[in-house]
Amino acid sequence: MELKAIGFDIDGTLYPEYRIRWRALSYFLRHIRLLVAFARTRKRMRSGQVSETYDVDGIEIAVLAKELGCGIEKARKLRDRLIYRGWEKYFQGMKLYPGVSSSLRKLKNAGLKLAVLSDFPVGRKLEYLGLEGIFDVVLGFPESGQLKPHREPFVRMANRLNVDPCNMMYVGNKLAYDVWGSENAGMRGVLFASSRHRVSLGVTTYTSFPQLTESILLEVTK
Ligand SMILES: [Mg+2]
Structure with a gap:
């Protein structure tokens, strides 16, 4: 299949995640209860218990409110102010x-x-990372419609690019979310693993961006 477009995950794929953990350590510690509740919320959403409607934003807030034992409005404020922004x-x-x-x-x-697809709002991240204006499509949650590995976000990304999923590759650092999710949507899923220890059998894996680019350019220019 001719390769026409490539989608990228952001966190842990374009930059090493340990850097954000280190930089935001005091922030994480200060809001640990909220962050744990949010992680549990995402886990519940992904487990399919609450994934059958398309008001994913409303679902996320409702589950988070339950996890925190607070009202909907408070949960929304906390999430938007402290987690999303x-x-x-x-x-x-x-x-x-x-x-x-x-x-x-x-x-x-x-x-x-080129596109980016993330399970978080992209906001000003690309600007801060020095990557503004490079991507043809920038898609984050909740506009993506569902969380990865659901096929919906991948299909939406392809639609916005006006490219058939079978002509796309998606690159991410999580096997279950990025690689299997994109493959389930009909794309070629590729694992970006900065350390060789994380290479998985039978999965196309790149350990550096120059290596990934060289391989793709060989394919598209031959
Ligand atoms: Mg990631």
């Missing part, structure tokens, strides 16, 4: 994995469309 500032000046910017430019110059 609160840690954005920690992305300012964040160092990406080596070669990310130049790799993305090379792929774009080769005629490929």
Whole structure:
């Protein structure tokens, strides 16, 4: 299948996640109860207990309110202020994995469309990471419609790019969410694993952006 577009996960794929954990350590500790409740909320949503309607934003708030034992409005305020927007500032000046910017430019110059798809609102992250204006489509939750590994976000990304999923590759650092999710939507799922220890058998895996780019350029320019 001809490759026409590539989608990327953001967190842990474009930059190492330990960097945000380290930078935002005091923030994480300060809001630990909320963050644990939010992690449990996401787990419940992904487990399919609450995934059959399309008001995913409302569902997330309702489950979080239950986890926190508070009202809907309070849960919404806490999530929006402290989780969705609160840690954005920690992305300012964040160092990406080596070669990310130049790799993305090379792929774009080769005629490929590029997208990012995240389970969080993208907000100003790309601006702070120095990647503004590179991607043709920027899609985050809740506009993505569901959480990965559901196929819906991948299908929405392909639709926005106006590319058939079978002509797309998706690159992410989580096997179950990124690779299997995108493959379930008909794409080629690719694992980005910065350490060789995480290479999985039978899964196309790249350990650096220059390596990934070289391989893709060989394919699209032959
Ligand atoms: Mg990730």
